[in-house]
Amino acid sequence: MSMKHICGVLAAGAVLILAQPALADVKAGVDAWQQGDYVKAVAIWQPLAQSGDPDAQFNMGQAYKLGRGVKTDPSAAIDWYGKAARQGHARAEDNLGLLMFQQGDRAGALPYLQRAAERGEPRAQYIVGTALFNGDLTAKNWVRAYALMTRASESGLAQATASLRQMDKYIPQDQRNQAVAMARSIGQQNSSLAADEPRRPAPVMREAPAPVRSAQLPPSASSAPRTAEPAPRPAPAKTAAAKPPEARPTASKPALPKPASGGWRVQIGAFSAEARARTLWTQLSAKVGGLSGYQPYIMTSGGVTRLQAGPLASSADATRLCSAIKAAGAECMPKKM
Template sequence: MKHIWGMMAAGAWLALSAPVLADVKTGVDAWQQGDYAKAIREWRPLAQAGDPDAQFNMGQAYKLGRGVQADLSTAIDWYRKATAQGHLRAEDNLGLLMFQQGDRAGAMSYLQRASMRGEPRAQYIVGTALFNGDLVGKDWVRAYALMSRAAASGLAQASTSLTQMDKYIPEDQRRQGLAMAANMDQGKGATFAAADQAPVRAAPASVPTAQLPASTPPAARTAAPAPKPATPRPQVAAATPPRPALPRPSASGGWRVQLGAFGAEANARALWSRLTGKVSGLSAYQPFLVKAGAVTRLQAGPIASSADASRLCIRIKAAGADCMPKKS
């Protein structure tokens, strides 16, 4: 996929770890008040003594250039030290920063683990690599699964890439990928925190987020590598594209999505009203109120294929609602 790697530098957001030790918290408090130099004075001795949260915070400070001169190599060193002690947010950021700095092969093992924890940017990178067969073996089913999860999280680049993948990946492999994505979502659990959030084991206090500076000049990010002749590569624009529309309704489609079952028809109608306000494009579908005894099932359609129904469900689930493809 052309231009796809450079896009990860834009719009990546990072936050400092919340503290476990009181002195780390003192540094976080100072950071929140804009006293970055004091934060560094609090964290540096703790980081040098081996505290993984302080090490992670030092990595963030060197990445953002607050309280210290920005130095991405030093940031990587601090992330690596925290990662060696099992700090998962440090590992996520280590992989992303190594990749942005050009060490794509070295970053891939970290990114693969981050992608399985649910980090959307890592899912985007690993999904792209699996699709193209770059750095890892080609696996279109897993690529589609990871890209689906990244798209469902709201990552615009992933939504665009997923649409391009539809042109190349056979329908049966897309269905397998969607099933794998659903299993990933179920197995992720409620303890996942993205790379730009505080560690699970930390206290709830946090430092405000700041945008990740671009790691390469704009000209380098927009230069397109020559495609490999044997590998079809979807074209992805360097600028962040708009989120693609939902699959279009099909008058002759034999599929629907089921959104819930209710004892009162009014509740089904109320859910439809809420969802059409939250999921852009959903109002283009026809709502069906299917009676089964005392139960009213809310369905939407018609939809052309099971793959389109599954993709629609991913978008609906991302809005916080239940959804299940169903043959009409």
């Protein structure tokens, strides 16, 4: 996965959130912006920003980034975002890191992006996850890389979902299990941070998120299979939950059928988002002994994603596998292909 493929993070269409606190003059600028009078909005915000108001500084950064009311100037946008960020304006810091990265200052952007990722910014999670996977600008950590990419995927970032599919080819199952647990912990932290953040009025407008081009994920040193490049041992992370023990069949339970070619599969569920199907597969692989030996099939049609596993040689084999999956708490149905 090369960081060269993640340019354009803040191209046209990036999320626009204007700060509009109770201060009447700043809100007057927001009202003017909402009505399409960008020149008036900038004229209101500029003296306030120069006097040190962080919301006005953030809004000036937005104006310069998008070229509304002023000529597009990424350097000026970075300057205004930086001034607001130094006063603790979290959204300004998020935008600062993303714009610095887009402008080519990847090393300078990384600390801001790491903090933005911790706050739950999906584009930052995608970029930092890519860096951690490659060991680019930071130490390689496949567990945290997969966890951040999972969070970005669950937020609806399609490029993160595509990257997860490629990561699956190289990251061992036990590290993916750890990553899923870490992703849950990160989600809980994001919710806690959002609850503690000073409340600001609702944004006056949003634009569709900018597409982030999919990263190429083969290991940077080689395109060989996973066994040719052992996964690094990630440093213990406070947010990582303990690896769930692998369920092992006992003598009192029927043995699961061995993976084989055949015309049968089992359908484990249908979901509105592919990320949920992938998460369930990872969880069940840790609970159902032998399940990870089968091929997962994740198919999306008509807005519904179906998770299947196989192939199996017979209806009896599919039924036995379904019994083990149901015992782990999931739905399952044999399917003739």
